[in-house]
Amino acid sequence: MSEMTRRSFFGKTIAAIMGLIGLGLGIPLFGYAVLPTLRKREEPWSEVGPLNLVEINRPKEMDVVRSLSSGWMKTNTVRSIWAYKRPDGAVVAFSPICTHLGCGYRWSEGDQKFLCPCHNSVFDLDGRVLAGPAPRPLDALPTKVEGDRLFVLYQEFKAGLSKKEEI
Amino acid sequence: MNRVFSWLSDRLKLPPILHHLLDEAIPGGASWIYVFGSVTLFLFLMQAATGAFLALYYAPTPDHAYESVKFIQEEVPFGAFVRGMHHWGASAMMVAIGLHMLQVFLYGAYKPPREPMWIVGVFLLILTLTFGFTGYLLPWDQKAYWATQVGINLVGSVPWIGGILARILRGGAELGALTLSRFYSIHTLFLPWLIMFLIAGHLFILRRVGAAGPWDKARAKSVSEPFYPRQVFMDAVAMGGVFLALVALVTLFPAPLSDPADPTDTTFRPVPEWYYLFYYQLLKYSEGPWEPVVTFVLPVLFFTILFAIPFLGRKRERAPARRPIAIGAGALFLVFVFSLLGLAMKETASLKRTDPGVERGRAIYAKLACAGCHRIHGQGAQVGPDLSFVGDVRNRDWLIAHFKDPQAVVPGSFMPPVRLSAPELEDLTKYMLSLKKGPA
Numbered sequence: 122m123s124e125m126t127r128r129s130f131f132g133k134t135i136a137a138i139m140g141l142i143g144l145g146l147g148i149p150l151f152g153y154a155v156l157p158t159l160r161k162r163e164e165p166w167s168e169v170g171p172l173n174l175v176e177i178n179r180p181k182e183m184d185v186v187r188s189l190s191s192g193w194m195k196t197n198t199v200r201s202i203w204a205y206k207r208p209d210g211a212v213v214a215f216s217p218i219c220t221h222l223g224c225g226y227r228w229s230e231g232d233q234k235f236l237c238p239c240h241n242s243v244f245d246l247d248g249r250v251l252a253g254p255a256p257r258p259l260d261a262l263p264t265k266v267e268g269d270r271l272f273v274l275y276q277e278f279k280a281g282l283s284k285k286e287e288i
Numbered sequence: 289m290n291r292v293f294s295w296l297s298d299r300l301k302l303p304p305i306l307h308h309l310l311d312e313a314i315p316g317g318a319s320w321i322y323v324f325g326s327v328t329l330f331l332f333l334m335q336a337a338t339g340a341f342l343a344l345y346y347a348p349t350p351d352h353a354y355e356s357v358k359f360i361q362e363e364v365p366f367g368a369f370v371r372g373m374h375h376w377g378a379s380a381m382m383v384a385i386g387l388h389m390l391q392v393f394l395y396g397a398y399k400p401p402r403e404p405m406w407i408v409g410v411f412l413l414i415l416t417l418t419f420g421f422t423g424y425l426l427p428w429d430q431k432a433y434w435a436t437q438v439g440i441n442l443v444g445s446v447p448w449i450g451g452i453l454a455r456i457l458r459g460g461a462e463l464g465a466l467t468l469s470r471f472y473s474i475h476t477l478f479l480p481w482l483i484m485f486l487i488a489g490h491l492f493i494l495r496r497v498g499a500a501g502p503w504d505k506a507r508a509k510s511v512s513e514p515f516y517p518r519q520v521f522m523d524a525v526a527m528g529g530v531f532l533a534l535v536a537l538v539t540l541f542p543a544p545l546s547d548p549a550d551p552t553d554t555t556f557r558p559v560p561e562w563y564y565l566f567y568y569q570l571l572k573y574s575e576g577p578w579e580p581v582v583t584f585v586l587p588v589l590f591f592t593i594l595f596a597i598p599f600l601g602r603k604r605e606r607a608p609a610r611r612p613i614a615i616g617a618g619a620l621f622l623v624f625v626f627s628l629l630g631l632a633m634k635e636t637a638s639l640k641r642t643d644p645g646v647e648r649g650r651a652i653y654a655k656l657a658c659a660g661c662h663r664i665h666g667q668g669a670q671v672g673p674d675l676s677f678v679g680d681v682r683n684r685d686w687l688i689a690h691f692k693d694p695q696a697v698v699p700g701s702f703m704p705p706v707r708l709s710a711p712e713l714e715d716l717t718k719y720m721l722s723l724k725k726g727p728a
Contacts, residue, residue, distance in 0.1 A: 131517035138528040145531060146334065146373075149366035150341050156365040157345075192345060193352060193359035 157192075165189070169204065169271040175212055178246065180205040180228040180235070182217065185275050200275055202262060203228060203235070205246070214273050215248055216260040223280035226259075235259065256283040310516035315501030315508035318519035321395075322499070324388035326523035327530055329487065331381040334531075335419075336480065338374040346426070348472035350465050353428035354548040361545055372538030378420055380534060382563040385413060393597075393618055396606030397500035403598035405493040408486055410594050415483045417563075422475040424561060428468060433549035434558030436471075437463055442571075445583045463551070503606035547665040559636055566625045569632035649719025652712055661703070664723065672703060679724040687717045 167185045180203045187198050204214040219226045224239035235244040242253030249258050263274040277288045347356040360367040398406035425436040444454035459466030501508040560568050574582035608615050659668030662675045690697040691706040
């Protein structure tokens with residue numbers, strides 16, 4: 122072998138080994154850092170409880186346990202919703218926060234209305250604004266029923282805007 | 289590629305730098321015996337890379353450290369690979385340093401004018417051992433917690449200042465959150481900077497005084513060869529071999545993660561990482577007045593001698609045959625260390641000898657998802673009885689009968705019967721019986 126081909130053999134072998142180590146380490150490290158960020162967010166449906174606890178045309182405040190996981194961190198937070206059944210059986214759920222400035226409102230059985238104690242906003246059973254400063258109807262939340270259990274997609278929206286905007 | 293290189297090289301005036309880097313003369317020519325330094329450097333760089341990536345998902349608090357390591361190990365794509373490479377890379381670095389030092393010692397390469405390089409090298413060894421010690425705690429599992437407990441208490445047994453030293457190391461009176469964040473910061477921030485400066489110093493000295501070459505002066509003078517290409521080639525082949533070996537090791541033996549750290553579980557018997565094992569063994573033999581000798585006098589003596597080695601022999605003689613005292617002492621030291629290591633490994637092996645049926649039973653336990661109802665050392669649901677120490681309260685016959693028909697043995701139980709072949713049932717029972725308090 123001439124001196125030049127020897128040199129180029131060494132050079133090529135060195136480059137090949139460096140390439141092997143580089144790729145052998147680089148590809149896993151890239152996947153490690155990037156792949157978890159591309160994972161689809163889990164549908165955060167939260168279980169509310171047995172469907173038969175929800176009454177027809179009589180909104181009730183119900184607890185929802187929200188399970189959030191961020192990597193290794195799993196947190197459970199308890200939130201509430203207002204829920205009732207329409208006569209046709211469809212479940213209606215509202216975010217518990219008044220659309221005006223974020224106070225907690227209540228269902229008044231006597232008035233058959235939702236009343237917000239902070240600034241006197243009033244909503245009907247469908248969440249429409251009847252009186253007061255609230256800029257938009259109550260925020261309805263998606264619900265689904267599996268077997269006899271009720272689930273809700275808990276979300277919070279910014280208060281004070283005429284349009285629903287998720288926080 | 290070549291065009292880009294020559295374009296860049298033209299502007300940055302690279303040729304003289306490349307010449308300086310690659311054409312360093314190696315007296316006596318390239319040799320496979322010189323690869324250990326490069327391999328150590330390679331392993332350090334790999335530890336730096338994998339370590340930085342591990343930190344992406346790691347949380348240095350007692351509440352979350354274990355969970356985050358488990359997340360890396362089990363859920364992140366390539367997580368087991370990255371953690372495994374970091375775990376085994378640490379061991380490989382110890383081996384590479386050991387071989388590197390052995391070569392330098394055998395070749396008398398620490399002798400004048402290379403004493404500064406040896407001294408910096410000993411500091412590098414100390415830093416690497418500190419990396420190992422601080423990194424060991426980070427997974428915050430039982431092994432990590434108890435090994436660190438023992439390690440810090442050893443420091444605490446140093447006369448006069450031991451108590452204060454232990455507190456400084458621990459970040460307080462007790463091993464806890466402050467220890468973990470302290471070790472994490474030392475492991476990932478302080479030590480990397482320090483070691484990079486020292487590595488730079490080590491290499492700087494190498495380039496100023498030149499490689500030592502063979503001990504035979506006539507041969508060193510007669511043959512000389514540039515660093516590139518043959519030595520670089522040998523270094524690269526060694527690095528590639530080490531890399532592949534590590535990949536194989538990680539694939540065959542994933543980095544371990546035991547139960548979460550439990551300060552109240554005093555039945556756990558910690559065994560340190562293998563490179564501390566010989567010392568661990570030595571501690572077993574040191575009683576009463578001998579204890580401070582082993583925990584304090586010997587380590588101080590060891591590192592003092594290590595630092596003093598270049599100044600001990602007066603002659604510049606490098607041939608091993610003409611350095612009988614140095615070579616004899618070195619060999620004696622190796623025999624001593626390896627005998628202790630051998631003894632320690634033998635004792636640990638006999639301690640852990642388990643029936644292979646236990647492992648098969650553990651696999652069956654996992655396959656049948658028994659953890660859906662039962663809990664073992666904090667893992668699993670709490671619907672059925674906790675099985676952590678079931679081996680203490682039940683015997684084989686009871687377990688077999690119960691597996692076959694739970695309701696016949698425990699009326700009212702809602703456990704479904706376990707449908708397994710007789711040998712599988714035997715293995716599952718062996719696993720249950722292995723779950724005991726204290727050494728099995």
